[in-house]
Amino acid sequence: MRGTRDVRANCQIFRLTGLLDAFSEPTFRKVMNKFVEEGPRNIILDLSAIDFVDSSGLGALVQLVKKAKTEGGSVQVVTNARVTQTVKLVRLEQFLSLRDSVDDAIAAVE
Template sequence: MSLRGTREVSKNYQIFRLTGLLDAFSEPAFRKVIGNCIDEGPKDVVLVLSQIDFIDSSGLGALVQLVKQAQTGGGSLQVVTNPRVTQTVKLVRLEKFLSLQPSVDIALENLKK
């Protein structure tokens, strides 16, 4: 599989640290796994994409769906990026909607209380 990751769950939030490619090949499993975890809770989520080598339109679409899912459940989703991911997201003007953050610490501070 082209995408790997770990999940860390605390009382109020969960953090996913992902590596590899977030593309059309990995997107269905990514969306299903993260979506199920959002449903299980906690509802506030930090996706750490700083080790992602590539993201395509399928990956961006999955991120948009996951943000909406978290918000519908009363939570939020923060995305920690690297320059490559940030550039791709900015091309489609989703940087504010996807709550791009430079670090996990800042993302945690920005989670809804």
């Protein structure tokens, strides 16, 4: 997995590519926890270019949402059809605050 980070006044935007799976999950979790603690605590994850999310990746997303909420922030997840299908399969679409675009996610944070 690869990605970029864009820090705004009230949020951090992460644009990720590749796979969010058992292999990349430990690094993803460690890096994201660090950035949530540094702030801003509102996180926008652009997963629209992600090819695959497995159960480990979903678990990392759930933990990220819990961490951000504990710190007083939120997580918005921008998805593609494949990621949305995986998330809906386990009925996490509301919990993960799925958005259609980064602009929608930014509007939700503001």
